[in-house]
Amino acid sequence: MALHQPQDPYLLERSWQRSRDYGLSRHSRVDRLCLLRPDLQQRKQQHAQLLRYLNSSLPLFEQLQQGRRCRLLFADAEGTILFSTGDPYFGSKAQKMALANGASWHEQSMGTNAIGTALSEQKEICILGQQHFLAANHGIGCSASPVLSPSGELLGVIDISSEMGEHNQDMLLTARLMAQAVENALVINQQDTHWILNLAPDAGSLQQPWSGIIALREDGKLLGANRSARNWLQELDIPTMLSELKQGELTPLGQGMALLSRQSRSSSVASPKPAPQARSPVPHEVTALKLMARRIPLLVQGETGTGKDHLVRRLHQASQRADGPLVAVNCGALPTDLLEAELFGYVGGAFTGGSKQGRPGYVRAAHQGILFLDEIGELPLAAQTRLLRVLQEKTVTPLGSHVPEPVDFQLIAASHRNLATMVEQGEFRQDLYFRIKGFKLTLPPLREYKDEDFDRLVRTLLSELQQDDPVSGATVAGEKVLDEPVLDEQVLDETALQTLKAYSWPGNIRQLKQLLEVALVLADGNRIDLEHLPELPRCDGPATGNTRDLKSLGDQLIERTLKECNGNVSAAARQLNLSRTTIYARLKALKNC
Numbered sequence: 001m002a003l004h005q006p007q008d009p010y011l012l013e014r015s016w017q018r019s020r021d022y023g024l025s026r027h028s029r030v031d032r033l034c035l036l037r038p039d040l041q042q043r044k045q046q047h048a049q050l051l052r053y054l055n056s057s058l059p060l061f062e063q064l065q066q067g068r069r070c071r072l073l074f075a076d077a078e079g080t081i082l083f084s085t086g087d088p089y090f091g092s093k094a095q096k097m098a099l100a101n102g103a104s105w106h107e108q109s110m111g112t113n114a115i116g117t118a119l120s121e122q123k124e125i126c127i128l129g130q131q132h133f134l135a136a137n138h139g140i141g142c143s144a145s146p147v148l149s150p151s152g153e154l155l156g157v158i159d160i161s162s163e164m165g166e167h168n169q170d171m172l173l174t175a176r177l178m179a180q181a182v183e184n185a186l187v188i189n190q191q192d193t194h195w196i197l198n199l200a201p202d203a204g205s206l207q208q209p210w211s212g213i214i215a216l217r218e219d220g221k222l223l224g225a226n227r228s229a230r231n232w233l234q235e236l237d238i239p240t241m242l243s244e245l246k247q248g249e250l251t252p253l254g255q256g257m258a259l260l261s262r263q264s265r266s267s268s269v270a271s272p273k274p275a276p277q278a279r280s281p282v283p284h285e286v287t288a289l290k291l292m293a294r295r296i297p298l299l300v301q302g303e304t305g306t307g308k309d310h311l312v313r314r315l316h317q318a319s320q321r322a323d324g325p326l327v328a329v330n331c332g333a334l335p336t337d338l339l340e341a342e343l344f345g346y347v348g349g350a351f352t353g354g355s356k357q358g359r360p361g362y363v364r365a366a367h368q369g370i371l372f373l374d375e376i377g378e379l380p381l382a383a384q385t386r387l388l389r390v391l392q393e394k395t396v397t398p399l400g401s402h403v404p405e406p407v408d409f410q411l412i413a414a415s416h417r418n419l420a421t422m423v424e425q426g427e428f429r430q431d432l433y434f435r436i437k438g439f440k441l442t443l444p445p446l447r448e449y450k451d452e453d454f455d456r457l458v459r460t461l462l463s464e465l466q467q468d469d470p471v472s473g474a475t476v477a478g479e480k481v482l483d484e485p486v487l488d489e490q491v492l493d494e495t496a497l498q499t500l501k502a503y504s505w506p507g508n509i510r511q512l513k514q515l516l517e518v519a520l521v522l523a524d525g526n527r528i529d530l531e532h533l534p535e536l537p538r539c540d541g542p543a544t545g546n547t548r549d550l551k552s553l554g555d556q557l558i559e560r561t562l563k564e565c566n567g568n569v570s571a572a573a574r575q576l577n578l579s580r581t582t583i584y585a586r587l588k589a590l591k592n593c
């Protein structure tokens with residue numbers, strides 16, 4: 001397609017200049033900036049209402065761009081993608097990453113591009129192929145339209161991106177219509193809206209998405225307007241108009257027509273949905289928090305992937321030290337020769353090769369917060385001795401100094417190794433072990449989970465993955481972070497769930513999470529069933545000693561149910577909630593084995 005010429009001939013020039021001013025060059029390597037999960041969640045919550053309306057307007061996108069390989073994105077005013085949906089297979093892996101939730105498309109990081117440039121210029125824009133400043137983005141075409149709040153501030157942009165060859169001008173139109181739909185919903189659904197005034201040049205356009213909409217309080221106070229209505233605002237004498245216009249009657253007004261209607265209670269979604277909440281702490285977290293309030297050190301033990309790090313992060317967020325730092329140190333990853341300097345800090349000139357100004361070290365960095373020493377079993381004995389002194393004296397003396405400095409931190413240590421055994425073998429100091437083991441929490445391996453705990457975990461993981469899934473992010477609506485995530489039966493079928501339960505999960509939650517992530521993509525918006533569960537390595541299930549993999553577990557379930565149904569495939573299909581085709585496919589695969 002021919003390159004689209006932006007209406008303003010200097011727009012691209014300005015944007016390219018800004019890109020250079022940001023220190024970018026055309027062949028700069030793209031350092032994809034991506035928000036960390038908690039920050040992303042926080043931003044989604046700030047835009048929860050907007051994301052809900054965007055979700056409700058998706059049928060418009062689906063209808064207008066049906067069958068096109070493109071993605072619809074919403075980026076906030078800082079250029080960070082908070083929502084993405086559409087063709088999951090569009091683009092290279094790198095582009096998929098860049099178009100995923102949390103990625104930044106501000107001009108500062110990405111140079112000229114539709115999202116960043118529409119934000120800088122505050123106007124809609126289409127940037128195609130080589131119009132992008134960075135060569136890395138030459139393969140794509142993007143069209144973006146700003147979204148404004150009812151008071152006219154820039155909230156973000158709606159963008160449609162596709163491979164360059166697939167981009168067409170309808171995409172800008174679709175982005176514009178989506179932006180208008182969202183803006184209109186934001187205007188109409190404001191708290192206290194009583195009157196809605198529609199304005200248009202002629203009667204036929206009055207209730208089109210591009211007509212003017214003004215929201216008024218009962219006493220006539222202006223609450224907000226969409227962008228078309230803002231052109232009318234100066235001409236309007238609202239109090240007089242309200243007394244003259246009759247509800248539901250089409251009335252000539254200036255150069256156009258007006259229609260006044262009352263916001264009915266049922267159509268009003270003005271009262272905001274309850275703010276999304278973080279999941280409430282589970283019992284062992286409550287106990288841990290009580291102990292932390294008394295500064296008792298915690299020792300978290302568990303196999304790899306059982307969620308030690310995850311637990312510490314949740315405890316930090318829920319603790320009295322949430323405003324303080326969480327300093328997480330993997331003791332096994334610290335270079336042995338610098339380990340003590342990194343942990344306890346050093347003053348300038350303490351050793352050759354050190355920084356001139358010295359370093360505070362992780363222990364001091366955790367002052368008034370939490371120091372999480374992961375893999376504490378990997379600390380050499382000398383560092384163990386020093387750490388013990390810090391814990392006893394509540395002071396730290398940096399290398400090269402003689403002045404002890406007071407420190408106040410909550411210690412949480414973790415290890416996947418059995419520290420008690422290490423003590424017996426002389427590899428870990430017994431006195432340090434007792435000191436850090438104020439309270440020991442052992443996270444069970446997944447194979448030992450009770451049924452209901454496994455179900456709850458799968459629900460949580462699926463609901464989290466769906467919110468952040470760069471591919472099927474269509475379910476993102478900001479309101480999905482609920483206290484108890486609901487596992488929609490449409491998401492995972494019972495047989496698949498039973499099959500997951502029967503596996504022994506040597507990689508624990510990490511492995512389960514990865515598998516569910518793949519299954520969600522393979523299911524592509526449909527319910528996850530056996531066919532979407534990827535092959536997993538056979539492994540010795542410590543609980544049973546059996547060797548088994550997921551597919552064969554599912555097949556066993558099918559065979560057993562078929563036997564119970566005397567070979568009646570329809571009955572077995574009904575019982576397992578599977579299609580008959582799936583059962584036949586598995587039977588055929590078994591026969592060919």
Ligand SMILES: Nc1ncnc2c1ncn2[C@@H]1O[C@H](COP(=O)(O)OP(=O)(O)OP(=O)(O)O)[C@@H](O)[C@H]1O
Binds near residue numbers: 509510
């Ligand atoms: N309770 C949970 N709910 C949701 N996700 C969890 C939970 N526990 C762990 N996870 C997820 O599982 C993965 C592994 O968890 P984590 O890194 O905390 O394990 P770990 O025990 O610290 O592993 P390792 O010992 O290998 O460092 C992470 O992606 C984490 O977000």
